[in-house]
Amino acid sequence: MKKFLLFLACAITLSANELIIKQSKYGVSQTIQNIKEIVTKEGMGVFAIINHHGNAGMVGMEMREAKLIIFGNPKMGTKLMQENILLGLDLPMKVLVFRDKDEKVKLAYRNASWLKDAHALKNETLIQEADKRLDDITDKASK
Numbered sequence: 001m002k003k004f005l006l007f008l009a010c011a012i013t014l015s016a017n018e019l020i021i022k023q024s025k026y027g028v029s030q031t032i033q034n035i036k037e038i039v040t041k042e043g044m045g046v047f048a049i050i051n052h053h054g055n056a057g058m059v060g061m062e063m064r065e066a067k068l069i070i071f072g073n074p075k076m077g078t079k080l081m082q083e084n085i086l087l088g089l090d091l092p093m094k095v096l097v098f099r100d101k102d103e104k105v106k107l108a109y110r111n112a113s114w115l116k117d118a119h120a121l122k123n124e125t126l127i128q129e130a131d132k133r134l135d136d137i138t139d140k141a142s143k
Contacts, residue, residue: 018111024097024142028065028105031097034141039071046071047092066098080126084119093130095138107138
C-alpha cells in the first residue's frame with residue numbers, strides 16, 4: 001500500500017507540473033543556441049544560460065552535460081504577475097537541455113498551463129499563448 005501511495009503522489013506531482021520532455025537531434029550547446037536564436041528573433045529576452053555541467057566541473061565533480069536557458073517576454077510576464085505577484089517565483093520561462101544516461105539530448109520544461117492552477121490565474125489567453133510559444137520554440141530548436 002505504501003508503494004502505491006508513493007507512486008500516486010509522484011504521478012500527481014508530475015502531472016500537476018506538466019513536465020514536457022522532448023528529444024533533440026542536436027547537441028546540448030547547439031540546442032541551447034537554437035533556443036536563444038529563436039527567442040531573440042521573436043522579440044523575447046534571454047536572461048541567463050546556466051551551465052550545470054561546467055559548474056560541477058568547477059568544484060571537481062562530474063555530471064552529464066546539462067544547460068538551463070532562462071528567457072521570457074517581460075510584457076507577458078508582467079501581465080500575469082499583475083494577477084499574482086508570486087508568479088515571479090516561476091517566471092521567466094526555463095528550458096533544461098541535457099544529455100541523458102543513453103547519451104540522447106533532451107529538452108525538459110514545464111508547460112505554462114500548470115501556472116494557472118498553481119497561482120489561481122484567470123488570464124487563460126496568455127497561458128495558452130505561453131504554452132503554444134514554448135511548444136513551438138522547443139520543436140523548432142530540437143528538429
